[in-house]
Each structure stands twice: as C-alpha cells, then as structure tokens.
Amino acid sequence: MLDAVWSGGRLFTKEHLIKNTGKGANVPPTILWAALQDREWTGKPHITDLLKGPRQKYLEITNDYSVTVDSVIKSLYGKAMHGIFDSSPNDDCWTEVEIDYLDVLMRFDAIYYHNNGELTLCDNKILGSYAIAKYLGLKKEYTPALDEYGNQQIYKTGQKKGQTVMTSRLTRDPDPADQYDFHLQLNAYRVAMNDILANRIGLYPQFKNIAGMEVSHLKLFIIPRDGNLREAISRGIDEPFYYLDVPVMADELVREEITTRRDTLLHALETEEMPRLCTPREAWDGNKCVSYCPVSNVCKAHGDNTYLT
Numbered sequence: 539m540l541d542a543v544w545s546g547g548r549l550f551t552k553e554h555l556i557k558n559t560g561k562g563a564n565v566p567p568t569i570l571w572a573a574l575q576d577r578e579w580t581g582k583p584h585i586t587d588l589l590k591g592p593r594q595k596y597l598e599i600t601n602d603y604s605v606t607v608d609s610v611i612k613s614l615y616g617k618a619m620h621g622i623f624d625s626s627p628n629d630d631c632w633t634e635v636e637i638d639y640l641d642v643l644m645r646f647d648a649i650y651y652h653n654n655g656e657l658t659l660c661d662n663k664i665l666g667s668y669a670i671a672k673y674l675g676l677k678k679e680y681t682p683a684l685d686e687y688g689n690q691q692i693y694k695t696g697q698k699k700g701q702t703v704m705t706s707r708l709t710r711d712p713d714p715a716d717q718y719d720f721h722l723q724l725n726a727y728r729v730a731m732n733d734i735l736a737n738r739i740g741l742y743p744q745f746k747n748i749a750g751m752e753v754s755h756l757k758l759f760i761i762p763r764d765g766n767l768r769e770a771i772s773r774g775i776d777e778p779f780y781y782l783d784v785p786v787m788a789d790e791l792v793r794e795e796i797t798t799r800r801d802t803l804l805h806a807l808e809t810e811e812m813p814r815l816c817t818p819r820e821a822w823d824g825n826k827c828v829s830y831c832p833v834s835n836v837c838k839a840h841g842d843n844t845y846l847t
C-alpha cells in the first residue's frame with residue numbers, strides 16, 4: 539500500500555506527518571497529506587484497479603511503496619474537481635454515483651434523465667494534453683512544403699542548406715487501443731447501471747424514478763490540465779474542454795473483461811503468485827515501467843521485465 543511520499547529529497551510517512559508539520563518538504567503539509575491518501579484495499583477491486591495491469595495492482599496491494607510528490611501532484615487536480623462535479627441541478631441528475639457489480643466497486647460522476655426518456659451516463663476527466671491527443675488520435679504529419687508553382691522548397695542558407703523544407707499538419711486517426719480503457723470503464727458503468735435498474739432497484743432506491751429504463755448514451759467530459767500552453771496547442775489540444783460520445787460496447791464483452799481482470803487479480807492475491815507482466819498497452823510500451831510505475835523496483839527484482847534491465 540502507498541505509505542510514504544518523497545518531497546524535497548526527504549521521505550514522509552503518514553505517522554511522520556501526524557507528529558510534525560512536514561518540515562523540509564518542498565510543498566505544504568496539506569499537499570503531502572493529500573498525496574498520501576489512497577483507497578484502502580478491502581478485498582474487492584475497484585474498476586480503476588482493473589484498468590491497471592494485474593501485476594501493478596497486485597504489487598501495490600502486497601507491498602509498501604512510496605511515490606514522489608511531483609508524480610502525484612497532477613492527479614490531485616482531478617480529486618479536487620470532484621467537489622465541483624458533486625452538485626446536481628435537479629432530481630433527474632444523480633452525481634458521484636457509487637455502485638457494486640459482479641463484486642467490482644464502481645464510482646462515476648453523473649447520470650442524467652432527459653425528457654425524451656433517455657438516460658445519459660457521464661464521467662469527467664482532467665487529463666494532460668498528451669493523453670487527450672492520444673485518445674483523440676491527433677498526430678503531426680510532416681510533408682514537403684511546396685512553393686506557389688507546386689515545387690518542393692529547399693533551404694537556401696543556414697545549417698539546413700540543401701535540405702527539404704517540411705511543413706506539418708495535424709491528422710486525426712484514433713487508435714481503438716488508445717481508447718479502450720476509457721470505453722471499457724464507461725461501458726462497465728453502463729452495464730452495471732442497467733443491471734441495477736432492471737434487477738436490483740431495491741438495493742438502490744435512489745434510482746426508483748428511472749427503474750426499468752436503460753442507459754443509452756455515454757459521454758466523456760475532458761478538461762485539459764495544461765490547456766492553452768504552447769505544447770498543448772502544438773498537439774492540437776486547443777479547446778477548453780471536450781464533451782465526447784463514447785461508443786456502446788457489447789454487454790457480454792464488458793462482463794467478460796471485468797470478470798477476467800477481477801479473477802486474475804484475486805487469484806494472484808489468494809495464491810501469492812506473481813501475475814503476468816503488464817502488457818505493452820498496460821505498461822505504455824515500457825514507459826510506465828521506466829518512469830511512472832510506483833512498484834517498478836519490486837517488479838524488476840522478479841527478473842522477467844525486459845523493460846527494466
């Protein structure tokens with residue numbers, strides 16, 4: 539479990555912070571305290587646990603590990619925003635919904651009832667422009683610059699003399715693999731809500747007005763964390779927010795994915811057997827292993843991670 543945070547070259551635990559004010563840290567003690575807040579493992583996975591590779595989550599549960607304050611500071615934006623998202627304009631809008639389905643805990647931001655009888659489920663995210671551009675499939679494509687007669691332009695002076703002048707334009711071609719986790723997450727909420735509305739309304743009386751209805755629309759509301767910065771704009775992220783439709787996946791596929799991931803994690807915990815390595819997609823082609831995974835040292839010690847040689 540997360541038990542310590544690095545700040546200003548020092549390691550701070552919760553006990554340490556309770557006893558003193560975090561002297562020597564390079565951030566206020568309130569930020570250290572917020573960085574140390576982590577969901578406790580109760581024996582039931584949360585859907586977001588299942589979106590990580592099973593090895594990462596297994597090692598996070600079975601080991602005490604630390605994070606740097608720099609690595610978690612950005613995730614605090616999202617946590618802080620939940621206070622804003624948790625307000626509802628009327629009785630046909632439910633926010634910060636917590637449910638349980640197939641022994642997996644879920645919490646999503648909102649579900650709305652429209653007068654036309656449709657239910658829309660929405661999740662809000664605050665993401666860096668890199669992640670948004672990846673999700674949207676925005677890429678820079680370089681082609682030779684042409685003059686007014688259609689001839690390729692060549693640098694005539696300077697260090698690039700003789701080289702072709704290139705021009706860039708953004709293309710949009712989303713890769714389903716880059717969208718899969720968000721789509722699975724929202725569809726898991728949808729399938730779970732539909733099961734509650736059809737079969738388990740007694741356990742969730744707050745939804746009795748919409749019992750028997752089905753969630754038909756999924757939306758992702760994304761705020762760029764670094765919007766307006768030059769780097770974000772160069773990636774094509776030039777909007778203050780994105781309110782996107784998420785496609786509906788087959789119910790059976792969603793259930794299969796959730797239960798397989800749940801069982802892989804629970805089996806590893808029960809048998810204390812190290813789960814498989816995270817897939818290249820889960821490990822961001824090794825980038826997560828090298829720079830972002832908080833349990834990479836334990837994973838490396840197991841000796842089978844070729845990204846960590």
Ligand code: SF4
Pocket residue numbers: 591593594595597815816820821826827828831832833834837838843
């Ligand atoms: S180091 Fe890589 S493979 Fe190992 S748990 Fe972390 S993300 Fe997964």
